[in-house]
Amino acid sequence: MSAVESTTDMDIFKRLEEEKAPQLIFSGEYTKAMDQNFHKDHLACHHCDKKLVACRYILKEEQPYCIPCYQEQFAHNCEECKKAIGPDYKDLSYKDRHWHEFCFKCCECGKSLVDQAFAPKNDQIYCSDCHDNKFAARCDGCGEPFRGGDEKLGTEGMKKFEYKGKQWHEDCFCCMICKDPIRNKSFIPRDNEVVCVPCYEDQFAQKCSKCSGVINKGGVAYKNMPWHRECFVCTNCNKELAKEKFTSREDKPYCAECYGQLFAKKCCRCEQPISGFGGTKFISFEDRHWHSDCFVCHKCEQSMVGKGFLLNDGHVVCPDCGRQ
Incomplete structure (x- = not known):
């Protein structure tokens, strides 16, 4: 037969205490916290067991x-004063660092940074x-810094223009001539400065000797003078001379054909101009002129270049034909 185990009320309360099981509250004195009822002696700090009745406490987990x-x-602990940030103070945090609200301020000027833009x-x-x-970074024009924007204030950061290792504010990157900001306009470098296109064309660009317009591309030079290709033409017939044989008279250009017709000597035999282009040889005698190929005997037509000749009624003849 098995023995019967008897249990007293004190044994039951002792076991409940050891098992931390809920206990009946027979007394009229109890306290309520965390939506639960406690014996006054049982509402205590989880860490030090200090009784918390009529005391402030904080729930954690x-x-x-x-x-x-x-x-x-x-x-x-506060990054500034190194003291604990207790429950009576706001804990401001940034990247696992913490500050009291009154300690969160600029290390340079002491200005409070609560609800303000800041930078670490x-x-x-x-x-x-x-x-x-x-x-x-600072502007190479005015020396002032490039300031960032503020999202809370809805402001944007300053635009920065960079060129050849230097940097400028938008309004400081200006043409060296007119001083207007370049912004999104084209510019041309000049003596370590920048010049807007209109000022460069007005002050420095080559201008055509004929029309005085700016030569942007495709120009030609003649006698150290610049020309547009379409402006460098024959003075007489307006034919473009950029890829043609030409010469000048009184500093005016002429194509070979016009120069020959207007100014060249005329051959006494063929009456065509003796231009001298392409190394053309000619013979002169007493203000009369012949192409080398035209300097022949008037009767037998043998070449008289380098030979003795006679004039017969104004015509060149060889000695044999002259005796006939």
Whole structure:
């Protein structure tokens, strides 16, 4: 037969206490917290067992903690003053770093950064103005920094123009002549400066000797003078001379045909101009002129170049024909 085990009320309460099981509350004195009822002696700090009746406490992971234990176990230390950020203060955080609300300020000017734009640098935090003044790149024109924008204020950062290792604010990147900002216009470098296209064309560009217009491309030069290809033409017939044989008279260009017709000597035999183009040889005698190929005996037509000749009624004849 099995022995019968007897259990007293004290044994039951002892077992319930050991198992942390809910206990009946017979007393009229109890306290209510966390939507539960507690014996007054049982509402205690989860860490130090300090009684919490009529005391402030904080829940962490559904467990109550007295204020000192909560600060010791869970509160962050302020980056500025190194003190714990207790429950009575706002905890401002940025990238796992924490500050009291009144400690979150610019390390340079001391301005509060609560609800303000800020920038970290070398483990310090700066307001936008101090950060830009201390670290931002500066304009090679005015020397002022390039300031960033502020999303909260809806402002954009400054535009930066870069050229040949230098940088400018949008309004500082200007033409060296008219001083107007270049912005999105074309420009031309000049003596380590920049010049807008209209100013460059007016001040520095080559201009056609005929029409005085700017030569942008396809120009030709003659006697150290620039011309548009379409402007460099024969003075007489207006034929373009860029790819033609030509010469000049009184500093005016002429094509070979017009020059020959207007100014060249005429051959006494064929009456065509003796232009001299292409190495053409000619013979002259007493203000009369012949092409080398035309300097022949008037009767037998043998060449008289380098030979003795006679004039017969104004015609060149060889000695044999002259004796006939």
